[in-house]
Amino acid sequence: MKFRPQLLFSLLIVLFFAYFIYAAQGWRLQAKLYPWAIGIPMLVLAVAHFILELKGGARKKDSADAVPVDFQFTQTIEPALARSRTINIISWIFGFFLAIWLLGFSLAVPALVFFYLKVQGREGWRLSILLTAAAWLLIWGLFVRLLSLPFPPGQISVWLGWG
Numbered sequence: 001m002k003f004r005p006q007l008l009f010s011l012l013i014v015l016f017f018a019y020f021i022y023a024a025q026g027w028r029l030q031a032k033l034y035p036w037a038i039g040i041p042m043l044v045l046a047v048a049h050f051i052l053e054l055k056g057g058a059r060k061k062d063s064a065d066a067v068p069v070d071f072q073f074t075q076t077i078e079p080a081l082a083r084s085r086t087i088n089i090i091s092w093i094f095g096f097f098l099a100i101w102l103l104g105f106s107l108a109v110p111a112l113v114f115f116y117l118k119v120q121g122r123e124g125w126r127l128s129i130l131l132t133a134a135a136w137l138l139i140w141g142l143f144v145r146l147l148s149l150p151f152p153p154g155q156i157s158v159w160l161g162w163g
Helices: 005-023 029-055 079-105 105-120 125-146 153-162
Strands: none
Touching: 005 029, 029 125, 079 105, 079 153
């Protein structure tokens, strides 16, 4: 059997979701509800995809140059601008992950909503503050108040001994 990176990737996705479900097993019901509600259907789909990849059914057999992903910048925008925009949004995504880790989810989301609106969107102060407050209220109201799922503190709080 010829090694195919798609098969390895599919196996890694199956293992990820299996661990995702297994790690939540010892949690209390409220905490494990989200990982199980997302993880179990995704595990079923990942196993089905892995089996298709194993059998070779997920590949196009009629095209010699068929690739699993066709990554191509748009033809109407010059490639340098498209590459710059791609790097920009990927930087925002990684910055979001870093802010969640450092500040905690409940502080990072409103802060990044505000900074994204001000820096990237060049919105006015009124709209930026209003949407930031709405994001914080939604997170606090839905997760903390309604579902009683408080978020763990950020790493900065842990380092300072606050959390």
